[in-house]
Amino acid sequence: MPNFADRLIEAARLHGPLCVGIDPHAGRIPALFGGDTAEGVQAWGLEVIRLAGEVGVASVKPQVGLFERLGPDGMSALQVVCRAAREAGLVTILDAKRGDIGSTAEGYARAYLADDAPFPCDALTVNPYMGLDTLEPFVRLAKETGRGIAVLAMTSNPGSADFQAKDMGGAPLYARVVTALGPLIGRLQGASGWSSLMLVAGATGPEEARALRALAPKALFLVPGYGAQGAGADDALAGFVRAGNRLEGGVVNASRSVTLPGGAAEADTLEQWREIVGAAMNEAKRDLAGAAGATA
Amino acid sequence: MPNFADRLIEAARLHGPLCVGIDPHAGRIPALFGGDTAEGVQAWGLEVIRLAGEVGVASVKPQVGLFERLGPDGMSALQVVCRAAREAGLVTILDAKRGDIGSTAEGYARAYLADDAPFPCDALTVNPYMGLDTLEPFVRLAKETGRGIAVLAMTSNPGSADFQAKDMGGAPLYARVVTALGPLIGRLQGASGWSSLMLVAGATGPEEARALRALAPKALFLVPGYGAQGAGADDALAGFVRAGNRLEGGVVNASRSVTLPGGAAEADTLEQWREIVGAAMNEAKRDLAGAAGATA
Numbered sequence: 001m002p003n004f005a006d007r008l009i010e011a012a013r014l015h016g017p018l019c020v021g022i023d024p025h026a027g028r029i030p031a032l033f034g035g036d037t038a039e040g041v042q043a044w045g046l047e048v049i050r051l052a053g054e055v056g057v058a059s060v061k062p063q064v065g066l067f068e069r070l071g072p073d074g075m076s077a078l079q080v081v082c083r084a085a086r087e088a089g090l091v092t093i094l095d096a097k098r099g100d101i102g103s104t105a106e107g108y109a110r111a112y113l114a115d116d117a118p119f120p121c122d123a124l125t126v127n128p129y130m131g132l133d134t135l136e137p138f139v140r141l142a143k144e145t146g147r148g149i150a151v152l153a154m155t156s157n158p159g160s161a162d163f164q165a166k167d168m169g170g171a172p173l174y175a176r177v178v179t180a181l182g183p184l185i186g187r188l189q190g191a192s193g194w195s196s197l198m199l200v201a202g203a204t205g206p207e208e209a210r211a212l213r214a215l216a217p218k219a220l221f222l223v224p225g226y227g228a229q230g231a232g233a234d235d236a237l238a239g240f241v242r243a244g245n246r247l248e249g250g251v252v253n254a255s256r257s258v259t260l261p262g263g264a265a266e267a268d269t270l271e272q273w274r275e276i277v278g279a280a281m282n283e284a285k286r287d288l289a290g291a292a293g294a295t296a
Numbered sequence: 297m298p299n300f301a302d303r304l305i306e307a308a309r310l311h312g313p314l315c316v317g318i319d320p321h322a323g324r325i326p327a328l329f330g331g332d333t334a335e336g337v338q339a340w341g342l343e344v345i346r347l348a349g350e351v352g353v354a355s356v357k358p359q360v361g362l363f364e365r366l367g368p369d370g371m372s373a374l375q376v377v378c379r380a381a382r383e384a385g386l387v388t389i390l391d392a393k394r395g396d397i398g399s400t401a402e403g404y405a406r407a408y409l410a411d412d413a414p415f416p417c418d419a420l421t422v423n424p425y426m427g428l429d430t431l432e433p434f435v436r437l438a439k440e441t442g443r444g445i446a447v448l449a450m451t452s453n454p455g456s457a458d459f460q461a462k463d464m465g466g467a468p469l470y471a472r473v474v475t476a477l478g479p480l481i482g483r484l485q486g487a488s489g490w491s492s493l494m495l496v497a498g499a500t501g502p503e504e505a506r507a508l509r510a511l512a513p514k515a516l517f518l519v520p521g522y523g524a525q526g527a528g529a530d531d532a533l534a535g536f537v538r539a540g541n542r543l544e545g546g547v548v549n550a551s552r553s554v555t556l557p558g559g560a561a562e563a564d565t566l567e568q569w570r571e572i573v574g575a576a577m578n579e580a581k582r583d584l585a586g587a588a589g590a591t592a
Contacts, residue, residue, distance in 0.1 A: 026399075072369075097395055104362060119367065160427055163424065169463055169464075
């Protein structure tokens with residue numbers, strides 16, 4: 001199997017850079033699916049995946065915390081959703097933002113990146129605060145299993161200004177993190193030239209995204225902040241690079257705006273819901289693919 | 297119910313500062329309990345809790361990643377262990393190192409800090425990299441439910457040198473984090489004067505611990521790195537302060553050295569295992585209580 005980066009860039013070339021976030025926010029799961037229970041979340045997540053497969057998107061990104069809030073049953077729902085996404089051939093990035101020292105990091109890596117992982121995904125988001133040795137178990141297993149990690153660099157929330165954007169000896173912390181990641185990015189480089197070590201690079205900071213691209217030419221970007229968080233397609237693609245007649249270099253996540261759009265909560269039937277959510281997904285897909293110059 | 301800080305400092309005054317880490321490392325659960333399965337981990341965790349209650353310790357700290365690696369069943373085991381620890385009256389700090397933006401942070405907070413949390417604990421470890429707004433949902437819920445959070449400041453692994461210890465405009469990043477936490481520390485202050493916002497302050501850096509204490513006189517410390525990771529009791533207590541004839545100011549975690557000591561894996565009977573592990577737990581308790589000047 002090609003490595004994660006090669007699979008993701010191929011999917012983005014085919015479908016444009018939309019990544020559909022699967023974020024079961026409390027109280028937002030339509031009654032149609034059973035509402036805000038583990039069963040409801042699972043049924044909703046499976047339909048989001050079916051629709052994402054039909055629309056054709058680069059990737060899906062389940063948000064672990066919003067499953068975890070429902071306890072062990074929520075984690076079972078996450079497991080079912082992860083398996084279904086990969087069976088549907090969707091490149092699955094699990095948003096867990098894990099990070100811990102050696103043996104515990106190995107535990108998290110095995111939970112998500114092993115071939116027999118209970119929560120199988122293609123890539124996992126991780127937090128770099130504790131240092132490079134805490135990323136090593138994830139990198140090692142990702143290399144072995146053809147999977148990837150997405151390291152938080154510059155996130156899209158206002159608080160990213162508190163530490164990530166602060167100067168650390170002549171460059172912001174996020175730039176220090178990305179520079180330090182250089183050797184790991186190299187180790188996970190695939191046949192496409194892109195690395196399976198992604199960077200989370202918030203769409204609310206296009207200048208930062210361009211700075212990150214200069215520091216890490218081979219890292220695919222996972223861009224949050226598009227849609228509900230306010231950034232437009234051009235800002236979201238600020239860190240992408242020209243490849244022939246289009247832009248490439250990662251995926252752009254949209255969650256609430258495409259999976260919980262206005263009217264979806266009140267849909268009476270699955271058909272109505274599929275129409276509303278499918279339209280929102282298609283619109284985001286076209287918007288991003290258009291801005292990237294893709295024909296999808 | 298008194299707030300988390302008040303309960304933890306009372307327990308530490310009574311028993312000394314030992315916190316028993318419940319870290320079910322892969323392949324290390326004794327065959328006696330069923331080995332490295334969710335069932336084995338659960339049975340082992342329950343006996344560790346029973347023993348910790350009998351020995352008398354300030355706190356227990358389950359390590360979530362080592363349950364999570366076993367999938368939804370591992371998370372069920374975590375749930376059972378958390379509930380049993382709290383029912384046994386042990387102050388329970390869950391080591392999850394979570395962190396995410398607003399609505400997802402709320403999901404994680406609800407999973408661990410709500411009164412009806414599926415994984416109930418008294419405090420949760422969280423990662424500050426993404427900024428103060430990402431800590432806010434945890435602080436708000438902790439305030440409401442009398443619970444606490446332990447924010448990563450200076451961890452005990454070698455990689456803490458990569459970013460945490462690097463200079464950010466005249467002070468290391470970990471000091472910047474602690475300074476920024478000031479108002480949140482104040483908001484969670486309890487009747488004892490101590491705050492339910494703890495700091496993770498690695499025992500491998502006693503100088504850093506003293507620097508952190510100067511910056512945050514009211515934050516309890518959660519000190520990893522004692523025992524298996526190499527630090528002695530005096531180093532572990534470097535950030536504690538004098539209160540009467542003893543030192544106080546937090547808890548010191550010991551995991552492998554007290555729950556997986558030499559010989560425990562080969563114990564044939566529960567009685568043998570209890571003798572070996574109980575002795576290790578008592579030794580760490582006496583070592584730390586002695587260094588703190590407590591009579592326990």
